[in-house]
Ligand code: SF4
């Protein structure tokens with residue numbers, strides 16, 4: 001059996017994190033990572049390790065998110081915030097092109113969808129690596145390729161950080177997507193704050209990652225370091241109180257279009273679309289043309305859309321999903337059933353964001369349990 005240490009993991013001291021940022025930046029990447037803003041962990045541009053959320057953690061419940069202080073100075077001691085890397089790879093709005101009137105014709109102006117510098121994502125969780133792989137399948141590996149996503153994704157450097165704690169809303173363990181990131185990263189760090197020191201066990205996932213690591217002052221990880229890291233990630237799996245039973249889920253949902261639970265959830269759902277906006281795999285967009293009042297300048301924008309809006313299913317003459325029941329059923333059935341037919345995987349990675357950021361605390365794991373006819377374990381309707 002190959003132990004983790006034999007795979008030559010390295011130890012990077014926490015105080016060397018700034019050097020990691022500098023090494024990545026010197027290779028031309030724009031660093032994007034977690035920081036504290038407006039009472040949440042959000043992803044943003046960063047130049048210094050001091051901008052990372054040292055000493056912060058998050059508490060999450062259905063419809064509830066709070067930051068609170070940790071007792072240590074762990075830098076990645078939170079779970080996931082409202083944003084995912086979709087913010088950068090598949091942004092909420094993109095100007096596709098603009099046009100200026102020139103006499104009797106229009107001149108098309110260059111689009112601005114290309115990024116100046118490649119992105120380096122720092123702090124990508126296992127469920128987020130899985131979500132990026134799902135969006136790769138949808139936006140790159142299907143019949144049509146999205147050139148905006150492709151340009152951003154193909155150049156991106158992914159620095160994962162393994163989860164060593166879980167939120168009450170996480171259920172990645174039951175989806176097989178976490179809490180350990182096994183693929184889809186260039187480097188993966190496991191943060192340890194223990195008597196052995198504040199340090200990271202670093203695993204290399206690609207040649208690009210190895211090139212960055214080679215520029216840093218590291219030491220070989222010992223077996224004890226690796227076992228401590230493995231135990232910390234196992235602890236995050238053990239902490240998870242939610243799970244989604246995926247056994248036969250496709251047939252279950254296809255056979256239950258008329259289940260009374262859809263009326264129950266419809267009575268609570270506000271059709272606010274929060275769940276689709278925060279979801280790292282939801283990808284639907286709409287295209288909108290706008291002109292200025294003179295009619296001399298026009299723009300075409302692509303914006304994230306949601307199956308929770310009435311206009312989303314508008315076909316000549318009206319919307320085909322006028323009720324919140326039809327929209328919630330569409331969303332959940334697509335996520336967990338028809339996504340499998342379309343793309344070969346579930347559309348859910350168990351990140352729990354749709355549970356935390358639903359203003360009325362609707363919980364996809366509970367909805368599945370109710371349709372299965374199982375007992376509600378979280379005390380919700
Ligand atoms: S459906 Fe909910 S739990 Fe699943 S990936 Fe989307 S936001 Fe995360």
Ligand code: SF4
Nearest residue numbers: 269270272273275358
């Ligand atoms: S399930 Fe919750 S987050 Fe999603 S649309 Fe309904 S109320 Fe909004």
